[in-house]
Amino acid sequence: MKFLKLGFIGLLGVVLGGCAQPTSKPQAETSEAPRVFRVAGVLKEPVTEDESIVVAHDEIPGFMPAMTMPFRVKNREELQGLEPGDSLTFRLSVANEASWIDQITKTDSAKAAEPPARPSVRLVRDVEPLAVGDLIPDYAFTNELGRVVRFSDYRGKALALTFIFTRCPIPEFCPRLSKHFKTVQTQLLARPGTPDNWHLFSVSFDPHYDTPGILKGYARINGYEPEHWSFVTGSMLDIDAITEQFGLPVVQDGGSLSHKLRTVVIDTEGRITSILMGNQWTAEELAAALIQAAAPAPAPSNAKPQAPEEALRLPQ
Numbered sequence: 001m002k003f004l005k006l007g008f009i010g011l012l013g014v015v016l017g018g019c020a021q022p023t024s025k026p027q028a029e030t031s032e033a034p035r036v037f038r039v040a041g042v043l044k045e046p047v048t049e050d051e052s053i054v055v056a057h058d059e060i061p062g063f064m065p066a067m068t069m070p071f072r073v074k075n076r077e078e079l080q081g082l083e084p085g086d087s088l089t090f091r092l093s094v095a096n097e098a099s100w101i102d103q104i105t106k107t108d109s110a111k112a113a114e115p116p117a118r119p120s121v122r123l124v125r126d127v128e129p130l131a132v133g134d135l136i137p138d139y140a141f142t143n144e145l146g147r148v149v150r151f152s153d154y155r156g157k158a159l160a161l162t163f164i165f166t167r168c169p170i171p172e173f174c175p176r177l178s179k180h181f182k183t184v185q186t187q188l189l190a191r192p193g194t195p196d197n198w199h200l201f202s203v204s205f206d207p208h209y210d211t212p213g214i215l216k217g218y219a220r221i222n223g224y225e226p227e228h229w230s231f232v233t234g235s236m237l238d239i240d241a242i243t244e245q246f247g248l249p250v251v252q253d254g255g256s257l258s259h260k261l262r263t264v265v266i267d268t269e270g271r272i273t274s275i276l277m278g279n280q281w282t283a284e285e286l287a288a289a290l291i292q293a294a295a296p297a298p299a300p301s302n303a304k305p306q307a308p309e310e311a312l313r314l315p316q
Contacts, residue, residue: 034093037063040107043086044068047079055088064169069259071101072172078104097171125237130245135270139242141203141232144215149232151270157197158293159266160184160286163243163250165206165257166218173259176279178202178222183283185229188290195294196228197268204233205243205250206257246275267293 041057052070059066071092073079082088087108090101130136136159138152151159162181168174181200188194202219204210210218215231224231233239243250248260263281265274273293276286 032096034095034099035063037092037094038089039092039101040087040089043082043084043088046084047082051076053079053082060092065167065257067257067259069170069173072099073104074100074102078102082106094169094171099170099172125241125244127241127245129247130272130275132272132275134272136264136266136272137242137245139234139238141201141234141238142212144212144219144231145226146212149230151266154199155270156268157199158268158290159199159201160263160290161201161203161266162263163203163205163246163248163261165204166210166214167206168259172279173261177261177263180281180283180286181229182223184287184290185223185225187283187287189225189228194291197294198228198290200229202229202231203239203242204231205239207233207236207239265289265293268296 037060039055039057039060041055043053044056045054047053052072054068054070056068057066071090082104086106089103089105089107091103092101093099136151138150140148140150143149160181162177164174164177166174181202185200188196188198204215210233215233219226219229219231239250246262246264248258248262250258261278263276263286264272265276265286267273274289276289
């Protein structure tokens with residue numbers, strides 16, 4: 001009877017357990033559906049054979065500030081007849097790893113009027129474009145800890161820098177760049193024999209919002225190690241200058257942000273060794289470029305050996 005009683009209690013537990021609510025939803029129900037937004041904007045560049053179009057769009061409330069950026073098009077047939085200056089509306093779908101637009105409609109057959117000139121004065125520097133082999137200018141930034149840092153503070157280390165802003169929600173843009181940087185950090189810290197003279201910089205071009213406190217929270221979410229990864233911003237004058245030098249001016253059309261992608265590798269002497277365009281590069285490629293940039297610069301083959309007494313002689 002004792003065994004029968006125990007068996008009945010066990011059977012009762014199974015029955016009650018089967019009637020209870022499941023602790024987790026089936027996999028099919030837990031997969032997130034894309035978020036969907038209706039967007040209005042103006043086509044900024046001619047339609048090409050590329051998979052995306054560049055649109056200056058209005059603010060998307062609760063999701064994204066006004067921006068000028070490329071959007072991936074789901075159905076290219078919807079682009080027929082569109083020209084720069086056309087006003088558009090479209091549906092933006094944002095999934096975990098990708099985004100796309102469709103239901104593109106031209107809302108105004110006439111060219112959109114240019115925004116009126118802003119009365120305020122914006123100071124900018126006259127800067128030259130930077131290319132591979134150039135020395136990186138010694139800009140001053142403020143990092144996520146509120147400290148002023150310069151590229152020269154990291155002389156002797158290989159650097160990788162990319163440009164982000166923390167409010168960017170499009171998965172192929174800032175979130176992808178930050179994921180790549182985290183993967184690079186993880187790989188270089190875990191790989192035996194890898195030099196440790198390297199540092200990552202995520203440079204925000206939205207200094208009015210991305211204060212040190214905001215950057216610190218964003219850095220923690222992305223799993224940064226402060227010894228090897230900094231999130232920085234600076235004065236708008238400096239941000240305008242450095243982004244302009246790498247071909248991605250960030251302020252256009254009456255003050256809206258413009259989002260392009262550049263990632264730069266700098267060697268231990270402060271010279272640019274790589275400029276990675278867009279977001280198609282991999283974390284492995286960036287890690288390899290950093291390791292190469294971290295290696296000591298070879299001595300010139302035609303350098304004349306210096307006698308010890310010459311090396312110690314001070315100028316008169």
